[in-house]
Amino acid sequence: MNIALDMMGGDFAPLETIKGVQLFLSENNHDDVHLTLIGDENKLIPLFKEYTMNPENFTVVHAPEVIEMQEHPTKALKEKQQSSISIGFHLLASGKTDAFISAGNTGAMMVGSLYSIKAITGVARPAIGAYMPGENGKLSLLVDVGLNADCKPENLSQFALLGALFSTYILNNKNPRVALINVGEEEGKGNILCQAAYPLLKENERINFVGNIEGRDLLLDKAEIYVCDGYTGNILLKFAESIYDIVQKRKIDDEYFNRFNFEMYGGVPVLGVNKPVIIGHGISTAGAFNNMILMAKKMIEQNFIEKIKNEF
């Protein structure tokens, strides 16, 4: 399998991407993985030498341009065809690579996923899943966290299935529970979207729907997948991230709150597109890049995209 990594993406690239690749190559037996490292050769080659990495394990694809974090996604993808993200999507779409990972411009990664890789037939709206650290030590998945600010009830029902498949095949949860994020537990509660989504989720036989959960239940052992619109999910995720920032700033060293370090989990998958795409956090360091390569490897090994296609 061939996994491509944007070497220029993230606040600490390319140093941390290089170190992440080195970590991946050193840690386990990854003979079946060939890495495609996309970025500015002039910056990368001296670093490969410095970190004495065996060139047999990877191919470098030169990308003279970089889409910066603050650039407008669609405009940047159009104008910077030679950027690492543009080339990454080109290689993935043309079948030369099997997965693409970047911690670069999130918007460009989303736009590229939707317009270059495209949604799987039957998936109306791909979504992004993010991890929520449960108090019980487990990880739940929050879907959607940003691709779809406005959703229809059917979208939420599809997010539930996409999340359940990821939870089953990538996080190894058997028959994972799906809950709808809402303002009360009873059926009929909530905004119009939730009121209409609830019966669809209840009738969806391919998921294990356990009903509504409230904001206070998100960190408890109530479900493995939490479904909401992308506006709500994005705000919740960023709020949770800020809690970790404050915990760090206040020098609180607590085993549970340390798990709010979202970097631990690498990146977040784009669910419902035709190839594995993983979006990393801007502040990703070596460990996060290593985790993202491992996640991509697992998605390929599990034939995850085929499993989604079979369900839609």
Added chain:
Amino acid sequence: MNIALDMMGGDFAPLETIKGVQLFLSENNHDDVHLTLIGDENKLIPLFKEYTMNPENFTVVHAPEVIEMQEHPTKALKEKQQSSISIGFHLLASGKTDAFISAGNTGAMMVGSLYSIKAITGVARPAIGAYMPGENGKLSLLVDVGLNADCKPENLSQFALLGALFSTYILNNKNPRVALINVGEEEGKGNILCQAAYPLLKENERINFVGNIEGRDLLLDKAEIYVCDGYTGNILLKFAESIYDIVQKRKIDDEYFNRFNFEMYGGVPVLGVNKPVIIGHGISTAGAFNNMILMAKKMIEQNFIEKIKNEF
């Protein structure tokens, strides 16, 4: 002034309501305040004796019924006319009292506020504000946290003004900043509601609008009022409350996270109705009840309702 308190509302009533009243009467000079204590005389009178409270400072109004926490609000208000909440709203609506406080059934308090006290003319949708503890030691107000699961852009603009008036006159902030909770900072970001609300907030000359803020900014010093629909606000508030529960459970004693104890702030005001109504948390203890009486006193002293009427 005459402030009414539901003595039977809350998980620890009537013991903690009694202790809260005692605290209020002992703490300061409140000669201008007469309290109307509504509840079951048979339970209250022995406690007044036990806590040696001076009956000159209050009047007891007997309420033989209680609306329990899990009852359906509209149904309970209709069927239990002799409940403490029903009597509380009756006294307030008829002008016999000047404010009403309860930590009882939240839904019944909302329904009572909307249908018995009613919205101020010009206020399309009253809202509930809740405090968010800022990292800088200050308190911000999150509006709405649950009255309006679905909102129109004009509602958000009105919540902004209601919140700004509360922040100005009750929390003593001069020209408080209003921010819209969104998925990105730039104008044009977000769901359809936020996209449409942004220009209304920008054009609203009676508020100091500072733009969008993201989930990660809610605890920072970005604004004094955060505006969002009641679905999002409710989920955010309950999520924040759960953080405090976990902090306590994990025995983390941190000055900042201790401020996530929402009980410290007493209750939350119903903004935009014709009289001061304050809703307490179910787990309220004496300190919370004392704080709620103080808030009601300040709302009356400041002629807060008149100030809202003048703006709408």
